Amino acid sequence: MLTPLFRRWARRVDLTESDRDAILQIPATRRDFTRDAYLVREGEPTLNCNLMLTGYSYRQKLVSDGARQIISIHIPGEFVDLQNALLPVADHNVQCLSRCEVAVIPKAALLEVTDRLPNVARAMWLDTLIDSSVFREWVVNVGRRDARARIAHLLCELVLRMRSAGLAAKDVCVFPLTQEQLADATGLTAVHTNRTLQALRKEGLIRLSTSQLTVLDWDGLREAGDFNERYLHHDVA
Amino acid sequence: MLTPLFRRWARRVDLTESDRDAILQIPATRRDFTRDAYLVREGEPTLNCNLMLTGYSYRQKLVSDGARQIISIHIPGEFVDLQNALLPVADHNVQCLSRCEVAVIPKAALLEVTDRLPNVARAMWLDTLIDSSVFREWVVNVGRRDARARIAHLLCELVLRMRSAGLAAKDVCVFPLTQEQLADATGLTAVHTNRTLQALRKEGLIRLSTSQLTVLDWDGLREAGDFNERYLHHDVA
DNA sequence: CGTTAATTTGAGACCATTCAATTTCGGTGG
DNA sequence: CCACCGAAATTGAATGGTCTCAAATTAACG
Numbered sequence: 001m002l003t004p005l006f007r008r009w010a011r012r013v014d015l016t017e018s019d020r021d022a023i024l025q026i027p028a029t030r031r032d033f034t035r036d037a038y039l040v041r042e043g044e045p046t047l048n049c050n051l052m053l054t055g056y057s058y059r060q061k062l063v064s065d066g067a068r069q070i071i072s073i074h075i076p077g078e079f080v081d082l083q084n085a086l087l088p089v090a091d092h093n094v095q096c097l098s099r100c101e102v103a104v105i106p107k108a109a110l111l112e113v114t115d116r117l118p119n120v121a122r123a124m125w126l127d128t129l130i131d132s133s134v135f136r137e138w139v140v141n142v143g144r145r146d147a148r149a150r151i152a153h154l155l156c157e158l159v160l161r162m163r164s165a166g167l168a169a170k171d172v173c174v175f176p177l178t179q180e181q182l183a184d185a186t187g188l189t190a191v192h193t194n195r196t197l198q199a200l201r202k203e204g205l206i207r208l209s210t211s212q213l214t215v216l217d218w219d220g221l222r223e224a225g226d227f228n229e230r231y232l233h234h235d236v237a
Numbered sequence: 238m239l240t241p242l243f244r245r246w247a248r249r250v251d252l253t254e255s256d257r258d259a260i261l262q263i264p265a266t267r268r269d270f271t272r273d274a275y276l277v278r279e280g281e282p283t284l285n286c287n288l289m290l291t292g293y294s295y296r297q298k299l300v301s302d303g304a305r306q307i308i309s310i311h312i313p314g315e316f317v318d319l320q321n322a323l324l325p326v327a328d329h330n331v332q333c334l335s336r337c338e339v340a341v342i343p344k345a346a347l348l349e350v351t352d353r354l355p356n357v358a359r360a361m362w363l364d365t366l367i368d369s370s371v372f373r374e375w376v377v378n379v380g381r382r383d384a385r386a387r388i389a390h391l392l393c394e395l396v397l398r399m400r401s402a403g404l405a406a407k408d409v410c411v412f413p414l415t416q417e418q419l420a421d422a423t424g425l426t427a428v429h430t431n432r433t434l435q436a437l438r439k440e441g442l443i444r445l446s447t448s449q450l451t452v453l454d455w456d457g458l459r460e461a462g463d464f465n466e467r468y469l470h471h472d473v474a
Numbered sequence: 475c476g477t478t479a480a481t482t483t484g485a486g487a488c489c490a491t492t493c494a495a496t497t498t499c500g501g502t503g504g
Numbered sequence: 505c506c507a508c509c510g511a512a513a514t515t516g517a518a519t520g521g522t523c524t525c526a527a528a529t530t531a532a533c534g
Contacts, residue, residue: 043467061377064463069381071373083366086359091370091468115355122323122351125362129320132365133328135372140298140306143379143424147522149300178480187380192522194482210480210531226301230280231328384490415512429490431514447499447512 001028001103004077005051009123012236019119026113028103033096039080040094046084048104052076055100056176060184061092069142070185072134073097073158073177077165082128085110097176130233137231142187145226147196150186152225155206157232159215164234175213200224238265238340241314242288246360249473256356263350265340270333276317277331283321285341289313292337293413297421298329306379307422309371310334310395310414314402319365322347334413367470374468379424382463384433387423389462392443394469396452401471412450437461 006023009015015023030053033039039050039057057080059071071092074080080094085107114121134157141153158175162168177185183193200206205221207214215221243260246252252260267290270276276287276294294317296308308329311317317331322344351358371394378390395412399405414422420430437443442458444451452458 059373061373063377063381063386067381069377071376083369086363086366086473087370087470088473089467089470091470092373111359114359118352118355118358121355121358121362122348125358125365126323128362128366128369129323132320132369132372133324135369135376136296136298136308136329138376139308139372139379140300142376144300144304144306179482180480189523190481191483191524194480195522198482230326233324233326233328236323236325416514417512426491427513428492428515431512432490435514 001030001053002026002051005103008077009120009127012126013119013123015119015123019117022113022117023120026105026109028105031102031104033100033102035096035098037096037100038093039096039100039102040084040090040092042090042093044090046081046088046090046107048106049082049085049110050080050094051103051105052078052080053101053103055102056097056174057094057100058097058181058185059092059094068184069187070181071138072131073185075162075165075167079127082110082124083131085124097181126236130236133231133233147186147188147192148199148224149226150188151182151193151196152200152205152221153227154182154185154225155213155215156221156225156227156229159213160229160232160234164232171215171218173213175208175211178210238267238290239263239288242340245314246357246364249363250356250360252356252360256354259350259354260357263342263346265342268339268341270337270339272333272335274333274337275330276333276337276339277321277327277329279327279330281327283318283324283327283344285343286319286322286347287317287331288340288342289315289317290338290340292339293334293411294331294337295334295418295422296329296331305421306424307418308375309368310422312399312402312404316364319347319361320368322361334418363473367473370468370470384423384425384429385436385461386463387425388419388430388433389437389442389458390464391419391422391462392437392450392452393458393462393464393466396450397466397469397471401469408452408455410450412445412448415447 002024006020052074054076057074059080060068061071062068084090114124141150145153159168159173162173167173179193180190183190197208201208205217205224207216239261243257289311291313294311296317297305298308299305321327351361378387382390396405396408396410399410404410416430417427420427434445438445442454442461444453
């Protein structure tokens with residue numbers, strides 16, 4: 001079940017035979033979740049870390065008036081809460097975008113490996129550092145870009161990450177978000193998100209139906225989204 | 238020079254005598270920087286990590302129209318770029334808010350310690366994980382709160398972090414940002430930031446002059462900022 | 475094929491922006 | 505110690521991007 005995880009980490013960090021064996025022997029339980037199910041709840045003690053096997057999920061926090069901000073989207077092969085290996089209490093929620101298969105791993109098992117194998121520790125650390133870089137870019141996205149750029153930027157990010165994970169062709173990928181969720185990820189309303197998407201379609205930059213996104217004009221979309229993929233650190237990956 | 242760093246990490250993670258010795262022997266060069274000086278430039282290869290000794294700094298990114306988004310504020314005792322120990326290219330800028338003294342540490346020296354001492358590796362990882370949690374909260378702040386709440390939230394965060402670092406009394410602290418910088422940190426304009434600050438003052442929540450912030454009504458400010466300090470993970474620290 | 479979720483449309487209101495112009499503040503040199 | 509200077513803070517008025525609130529249409533699913 002953890003072979004993809006090993007391959008992912010091995011691309012980033014030099015891992016030995018014993019690193020590989022240790023990773024593959026980490027105890028993991030496969031679990032299924034339905035759409036909207038919670039993988040992690042804010043405020044609860046952290047016992048496990050969750051690795052996406054199939055399906056999509058997102059991190060979110062709620063504010064006092066009930067509004068929701070989505071903080072990141074997660075695709076198969078990614079941990080959604082590796083930080084909880086060290087943080088004792090969850091500081092945000094994680095929910096499924098679709099039906100999901102998840103590998104649930106006791107945090108103690110992860111930490112035990114990091115104590116023995118510094119290369120594996122480094123791989124885990126790097127994983128969370130790249131997460132962190134994406135959060136920073138999202139601060140910029142919702143803080144200093146207008147609606148059109150925010151959405152274009154998020155679309156660029158999703159397609160590139162899917163492609164890099166081998167889940168998408170050059171310019172077509174699954175699009176797992178509703179417009180309301182896209183709005184919550186970009187700090188907009190669903191209504192304005194809808195209008196902005198229509199504009200992007202009319203400009204000929206994208207084709208987008210409920211579950212499929214096609215990028216028709218990469219240069220145009222990158223330009224619209226002020227997109228620079230450096231923050232994804234795919235060269236490290 | 239690194240004694241405060243050891244103490245900081247020792248509060249979070251169990252460190253042995255040899256951990257302590259190793260930390261204190263990490264080679265570090267003290268350097269002075271003037272206001273506005275760059276500690277890190279986006280796109281440049283990362284050679285060192287920078288630990289704030291005195292003074293304040295901030296991380297920022299620029300968007301295509303020249304607007305700036307501040308991503309975090311850093312106070313004495315904090316690393317401003319520990320993630321660059323593993324990331325080969327900087328994905329954002331770091332600039333000084335004031336005159337600063339900085340301990341510049343070669344990343345190779347940090348990584349060498351993590352390979353030998355898993356507890357120290359864990360302390361560094363945790364440091365970046367708490368950074369990460371703050372970034373997530375900032376996504377929420379600029380994405381889903383109005384101007385009044387954004388500013389109140391940032392003020393709460395700053396005072397609590399200063400206090401936790403022993404740099405502030407109960408409700409007074411140095412306020413190192415200009416209104417323009419505060420605007421760039423909250424995704425607002427300087428003009429609207431100014432008006433919102435006046436409202437917070439008129440409500441009797443804060444007193445704020447150029448370089449000093451006083452919280453007059455903690456409950457009121459927390460409420461205004463929808464502030465919950467869980468994301469700071471000070472219980473871990 | 476019915477039912478609910480998701481998307482789309484319209485119109486009016488509002489929060490925040492823009493663009494200047496003015497006042498205050500902090501630091502510096504005479 | 506005070507006059508000066510540039511930076512920072514403040515004010516006003518008009519504009520505009522995004523929101524709000526419905527209501528209508530379309531798509532998804534059992």
